[in-house]
Structure formats: structure tokens, C-alpha cells
Amino acid sequence: MKKRCLNPTAINYVQYGGRGINVCNKWMSFEGFFEDMGYANGRCLDRIDNDKGYELSNCRWATHKENNRNKSNNVLIEGKTMIEWSEISGLSKNVIWYRLRKLNMEPMKAVTTPLMRGKNAA
Numbered sequence: 001m002k003k004r005c006l007n008p009t010a011i012n013y014v015q016y017g018g019r020g021i022n023v024c025n026k027w028m029s030f031e032g033f034f035e036d037m038g039y040a041n042g043r044c045l046d047r048i049d050n051d052k053g054y055e056l057s058n059c060r061w062a063t064h065k066e067n068n069r070n071k072s073n074n075v076l077i078e079g080k081t082m083i084e085w086s087e088i089s090g091l092s093k094n095v096i097w098y099r100l101r102k103l104n105m106e107p108m109k110a111v112t113t114p115l116m117r118g119k120n121a122a
Contacts, residue, residue, distance in 0.1 A: 023054045024055035
């Protein structure tokens with residue numbers, strides 16, 4: 001958290017500190033962070049609003065699945081992520097991504113058209 005928000009040489013600084021995501025003063029010490037958040041085994045720290053910083057009112061312990069669904073690079077179609085549409089439609093997220101990016105399909109058509117089998121399947 002601190003590295004990606006405060007260290008310009010961190011590999012993902014551009015997506016965090018570089019775009020203004022910060023860490024509240026209390027969390028600059030482990031003790032302050034632990035006092036607010038504690039520890040949740042098997043969970044990861046997740047910001048509820050990806051445009052806001054790391055602070056008690058904007059953070060939670062989430063499962064990896066919840067965390068992945070809250071990424072700022074998710075493609076949303078009618079308020080659902082590609083992963084959610086994949087679960088609903090039975091299509092793989094790769095098929096949905098291919099339809100959106102390579103075939104330029106309308107988003108709802110990309111997630112609702114059944115998978116075709118054969119030479120020109122997509």
C-alpha cells in the first residue's frame with residue numbers, strides 16, 4: 001500500500017500515487033493501520049472507491065474475488081463486470097473480451113450471444 005502510493009520507482013506507482021491515491025497519516029505506522037483494520041486471514045485490503053485513498057472509511061478486507069471485481073480497469077456492461085457476465089452467460093471472459101475488443105460487438109450482444117461452434121466461432 002505505502003510503496004505503490006509513495007515510491008515513484010514502484011512498478012505500479014503510476015496507477016496509485018501517480019494519480020493521487022494516498023495513505024492517511026494514521027496508517028503511515030503499522031500500529032495505526034492495525035488499530036483501524038486489524039487482520040483478516042485469507043483476505044486482501046481493498047479500497048471501496050478506487051478513486052479515493054487508503055483510509056478507514058474507504059477500506060475493507062475483501063476476498064480475492066471481491067477485490068478483482070473492484071479493479072479500476074474492469075469493463076462494466078450494464079453495471080456488471082466481464083467476470084459477472086461470464087458467470088451469468090456461461091461464456092468465458094476471454095470470449096467476451098475478444099468480442100468487445102476484436103470484433104467490436106455491442107456490449108450486450110457480446111455477453112448474450114450464444115457461443116457458436118466451428119470455423120468462425122466467437
